[in-house]
């Protein structure tokens with residue numbers, strides 16, 4: 001039997017917890033000492049409304065944390081762990097595969113001798129390979145685009161027939177010879193040969209310096 005209206009009322013009006021338990025005993029005795037679950041639930045609901053408690057007061061962390069919040073904490077923990085582990089492995093992978101600077105090949109073909117006009121400075125390979133190709137009546141040379149003063153890149157001035165460095169004004173002839181400004185020596189030349197297919201091959205791994213008497217060496221120029 002559920003709580004009667006009067007029983008409910010008396011429970012609601014109970015003045016203290018002692019009072020409450022004696023009313024409960026009365027209710028129980030009226031039912032021959034039987035206290036079924038549905039009755040207990042009804043009484044508990046009234047009790048909770050009447051004597052609300054701070055349910056977290058005096059409880060330890062372990063008691064406070066219920067299953068749901070425990071799972072939430074566990075999920076957060078796993079996410080933090082996964083984040084930290086991911087960061088760690090990212091650093092390791094970056095370490096194993098460092099940034100690689102892809103430079104153009106040091107040896108490359110530039111075409112056939114007839115592709116280059118006598119008396120002309122060819123600028124086509126300046127950007128891609130840092131090389132000027134210069135042909136005169138007798139030979140073709142491959143000049144480095146690096147100024148021998150402090151390493152800037154000069155410009156070819158066709159009207160003046162010279163390379164002019166924008167940094168400190170050094171000037172170089174089309175042969176690479178320096179003639180004005182602070183550059184202490186001529187531009188460097190690179191190895192230049194004919195490959196098997198008849199094309200010109202420039203090889204930047206081998207340099208020829210005028211001041212060392214290397215401009216006369218074979219492969220410092222290509223005879224045409």
Ligand code: FES
Pocket residue numbers: 147148149150151152165166167168169170181182183
């Ligand atoms: S770097 Fe070319 S003149 Fe100084």
